[in-house]
Amino acid sequence: xxxxxxxxxxxxxxxxxxxTLTCNYTNYSPAYLQWYRQDPGRGPVFLLLxxxxxxxxxxxxxxxxxxxxxxxSLFHITASQPADSATYLCALDxxxxxxxxxxxxxxxxxxxx
Amino acid sequence: EPEVxxxxxxxxxxxGQEVILRCVPISNHLYxxxxxxxxxxxxxxxxxxxxxxxxEKSEIFxxxxxxxxxxxxxxxxxxxxxxxxxxxxxxxASSGAQGAGYTFGSGTRLTVV
Numbered sequence: 001x002x003x004x005x006x007x008x009x010x011x012x013x014x015x016x017x018x019x020t021l022t023c024n025y026t027n028y029s030p031a032y033l034q035w036y037r038q039d040p041g042r043g044p045v046f047l048l049l050x051x052x053x054x055x056x057x058x059x060x061x062x063x064x065x066x067x068x069x070x071x072x073s074l075f076h077i078t079a080s081q082p083a084d085s086a087t088y089l090c091a092l093d094x095x096x097x098x099x100x101x102x103x104x105x106x107x108x109x110x111x112x113x
Numbered sequence: 114e115p116e117v118x119x120x121x122x123x124x125x126x127x128x129g130q131e132v133i134l135r136c137v138p139i140s141n142h143l144y145x146x147x148x149x150x151x152x153x154x155x156x157x158x159x160x161x162x163x164x165x166x167x168x169e170k171s172e173i174f175x176x177x178x179x180x181x182x183x184x185x186x187x188x189x190x191x192x193x194x195x196x197x198x199x200x201x202x203x204x205x206a207s208s209g210a211q212g213a214g215y216t217f218g219s220g221t222r223l224t225v226v
Contacts, residue, residue, distance in 0.1 A: 043217030044204070046213075046214030103157070
């Protein structure tokens with residue numbers, strides 16, 4: 001069956017360090033992959049999208065990599081700040097169109113001052 | 114920055130009653146979605162809508178659910194006869210062009226008693 005796996009354990013890191021979150025998927029061939037941030041009681045907020053033919057994408061302190069051979073995406077936040085504390089979700093498109101994305105369970109990040 | 118607006122923010126309803134959740138997507142977006150999130154669980158796809166018809170729906174989206182875009186600005190989700198297990202946060206989202214990601218609303222918390 002198709003699965004999207006993110007670290008279910010919360011990730012605690014010290015302020016100023018780089019946080020690295022992992023998204024693994026099985027039995028999918030996504031056309032692209034998205035990363036979102038979700039704060040408690042709020043809707044997901046879109047951060048970055050990376051396509052299957054792209055290896056890396058950057059936006060300010062954020063970096064996403066996409067390895068279609070390993071079926072894995074890594075999400076990095078450099079120089080992390082307490083305000084980065086949230087749950088981060090990866091979401092996969094399966095069709096290359098816009099019918100839907102399927103979300104992973106998310107990883108809760110806590111940045112400790 | 115453009116927003117997706119959802120109303121009401123919280124709705125309490127008796128089991129068996131009909132509810133309508135309302136959304137105003139971003140005005141120039143073409144693709145519309147409903148997702149839900151049961152407390153403590155992942156964000157789950159319900160339905161996508163494009164060109165005035167359903168593009169795809171999940172197994173959750175059974176005959177009790179329907180969507181409508183009645184006037185070119187609103188996008189509604191109707192649950193005909195609510196069940197206790199329909200209690201969740203319901204998120205509306207829209208997207209515009211390839212590579213843009215989805216913009217989510219703040220959600221409607223539905224409580225069925």
